Amino acid sequence: MTPSARPAKPTRTFNDLPVELIGAVVHEVASIGDLLQLRVVNHTFSAYATPRAFDTFHVANTQKSAQGHRLLSKSPSLAALVKKLVIHCEAGPGENKLLNTVEEDDESKAVRVAFAHNMARLHLFPSLSELELNFFSGMVWQTVQSAEDGTITLSHPSKYFMLQSSIMQGLLSSPRRIPRLRSLTLNNFIPFPAPEFEGEALKTLMSGLEHFTLSAHALRFKGRRGEDMWSWFWSEMVPARFLEPAQRTLTTLALSSDQPIGQFPTVDLSWLRFPRLASLHLGGFTFNDAGLAEDFVVAHTRSLRALTLDTCAMHLAGPAPARPWAAVYQRLADALPGLTAFHTRRRTGWGLHERDARLELQSPYERCITGYGYERGKDVKLALSVQQADRLALRNFLRAVNARRLARGLPPQDLPELVVGVSRVRA
Numbered sequence: 108m109t110p111s112a113r114p115a116k117p118t119r120t121f122n123d124l125p126v127e128l129i130g131a132v133v134h135e136v137a138s139i140g141d142l143l144q145l146r147v148v149n150h151t152f153s154a155y156a157t158p159r160a161f162d163t164f165h166v167a168n169t170q171k172s173a174q175g176h177r178l179l180s181k182s183p184s185l186a187a188l189v190k191k192l193v194i195h196c197e198a199g200p201g202e203n204k205l206l207n208t209v210e211e212d213d214e215s216k217a218v219r220v221a222f223a224h225n226m227a228r229l230h231l232f233p234s235l236s237e238l239e240l241n242f243f244s245g246m247v248w249q250t251v252q253s254a255e256d257g258t259i260t261l262s263h264p265s266k267y268f269m270l271q272s273s274i275m276q277g278l279l280s281s282p283r284r285i286p287r288l289r290s291l292t293l294n295n296f297i298p299f300p301a302p303e304f305e306g307e308a309l310k311t312l313m314s315g316l317e318h319f320t321l322s323a324h325a326l327r328f329k330g331r332r333g334e335d336m337w338s339w340f341w342s343e344m345v346p347a348r349f350l351e352p353a354q355r356t357l358t359t360l361a362l363s364s365d366q367p368i369g370q371f372p373t374v375d376l377s378w379l380r381f382p383r384l385a386s387l388h389l390g391g392f393t394f395n396d397a398g399l400a401e402d403f404v405v406a407h408t409r410s411l412r413a414l415t416l417d418t419c420a421m422h423l424a425g426p427a428p429a430r431p432w433a434a435v436y437q438r439l440a441d442a443l444p445g446l447t448a449f450h451t452r453r454r455t456g457w458g459l460h461e462r463d464a465r466l467e468l469q470s471p472y473e474r475c476i477t478g479y480g481y482e483r484g485k486d487v488k489l490a491l492s493v494q495q496a497d498r499l500a501l502r503n504f505l506r507a508v509n510a511r512r513l514a515r516g517l518p519p520q521d522l523p524e525l526v527v528g529v530s531r532v533r534a
Contacts, residue, residue, distance in 0.1 A: 161188040166225075167195045168270060170214065173221035180231045191237035192229070194222075196270055198245065211266040219266070219273045226277030229285050238285070239292040240274060242324070243267035271297055279308035290318035297324050298340030304348055313352040317383075321349065322363040322390070338372035350379055357381045363390030363417065367473065370395055370422045377402035384410050390417040393473065396429040405442035413448040414439070417465070420453075420473035423487055431493055432470035433500035440504045447511045449504065449520070453484075468523040470497040495526045 166176045180186055211219070229235060264272075280303070291312070303309070313319070323345075325337060341364070350360075360381065368374050370393040377399050384407045394400050404414065421432055439446075453469035472487045502522045509519040 157185075158188050161185055163191040163193065164189045165193045165195065168197065168218055168222070170218055170221065173218055173225060176225045177221065180225065180228050183231075186232050187234055189232045190234050191239070192232070192235060193239045194241060194274065196240075196242045196267060196274075198243065210264075211269050215266040215270070219270050222270065223273040223277035226274050227281045229278070230281055230283035233286055235285055236287045237290040237292075237318075238288060239290075240294065242271045242274075242293075242295040242297065244295045244324070268297055268299075272299070272301060275301065276303055279303045279306070279312065281308075284311055288312075289316060291316055292318075292320040294320070294322050295324040296321060298336050298344065300336070300339060300344075304344060309348055310352045313349055315356055316353045317356055318359040319349070319353060319357060320359075320361040320388075321345070322361075323365065325364070325366045334372075337366070337368075341368045341374045342372045345374070346376055346379060350376070354379060354381050356383065358383045359386045360384060361388035361390070362392075363388070365391065367391055367393045367420065367475075369393035369400055373399070375399050377406065379403065380406060382410060386413040387411060388415040388417065389419055392416075392419045393422050394419060394430075394435065395422040398430070401435060401438060405438060408442050408444070410445075411443055412445055414443070414446060415448075415450045415452075417450075417452055418454045418471065419451070420471040420484075423472040423474050426488075427490065428472060428493065431497060432472075433493075433496040436470075436497070436500035436504040440500075440507055445511070446508055447515065447517065449508050451501070468501065468521065470494075470501060491526055498523045498525050 161179075164176070164179065166172050179189070229238070323340065345362070350357075358381075368391055374392065387404065387407070389400070389404075392400050400419070404411070421428055421430065421435070439449075450467070451469055452465045452467050453471045454465050471484060472489060473484065474486050502525075505520055505522055512519055
């Protein structure tokens with residue numbers, strides 16, 4: 108070796124990186140595709156990337172995606188990694204995303220059958236704790252036929268209604284319970300009196316849940332029984348079949364309707380008690396002087412910490428409200444001493460599919476209770492004194508909430524502005 112010669116430096120590869128560094132690198136990767144590629148780099152990368160790649164598994168309403176779901180259920184080692192399953196039932200290429208009347212073709216039927224098969228085998232995912240079902244978010248038109256014996260059927264059902272029906276049938280026909288399921292989300296749910304909702308399977312599914320989210324999508328019927336379906340769902344099905352079995356364990360509850368409920372159909376949840384309920388979100392509920400919605404909220408005085416009223420309007424039958432929001436805010440302030448978060452907002456339009464704005468710190472009133480085709484607050488004219496009293500009561504309520512937030516080191520919530528030019532006692 109000559110004096111000037113130096114030994115070549117060894118080539119370093121991924122295998123030479125410290126294990127901790129590889130773990131830190133994988134932790135920063137968010138893309139599922141990138142995580143799947145990292146699995147094939149080497150055994151170390153695979154050990155870190157595989158659990159993250161399959162932690163949340165998304166399934167679209169295509170044959171390829173449904174087949175992937177089925178193959179995953181047949182791999183015990185990979186199925187055991189799935190903690191959250193998300194189903195997406197979106198509009199297909201070229202379809203109207205807001206209005207769907209498309210009848211089922213052979214390909215759609217094959218996807219629907221695959222979904223039903225897969226949903227009946229969720230017990231093969233032993234770590235599954237969260238299930239999120241996102242149904243078609245647009246408007247679905249159906250024709251309803253009513254027999255003399257009261258039997259209600261749909262003629263020429265759209266493929267998205269059929270897909271939802273098969274998914275729920277598969278879920279509720281599983282021979283075994285999903286062992287660790289704690290969270291269930293049903294988005295854009297179309298109400299219909301399916302027989303599987305009346306059996307023990309739904310009760311078994313709901314019991315033991317800690318988190319439940321339901322947003323109901325009004326099925327716009329061309330037949331005579333549309334209002335009957337809507338009333339049945341909210342007046343009977345939701346309280347008795349979905350909520351009652353979950354009373355003992357539920358800590359988070361979110362109920363939203365894309366049409367106003369509470370005035371018609373009447374929704375009485377006041378008899379339900381959730382001793383562990385810490386967070387409540389109500390959307391589209393109509394408050395009135397009967398006080399059923401209020402009674403349900405204040406019944407959870409010991410446990411409730413967060414409350415959201417999203418487009419929950421006070422029904423206005425005459426020129427002045429029989430029960431103004433000021434009275435509601437005062438009751439909530441007195442009955443919820445542990446509340447640390449309160450939000451009240453109003454959407455500018457109707458329908459789950461409408462991407463409209465949400466205005467914060469609102470105390471809305473409504474005359475219309477039918478929903479579609481009407482502007483929010485149509486024909487509502489309130490005296491300035493009523494508006495000022497509502498805002499004063501909301502400010503005082505939020506001040507009490509903010510005092511608790513301050514004690515916990517949380518930032519304060521904004522207060523509503525007062526009506527300019529209206530006399531007041533205190534702000």
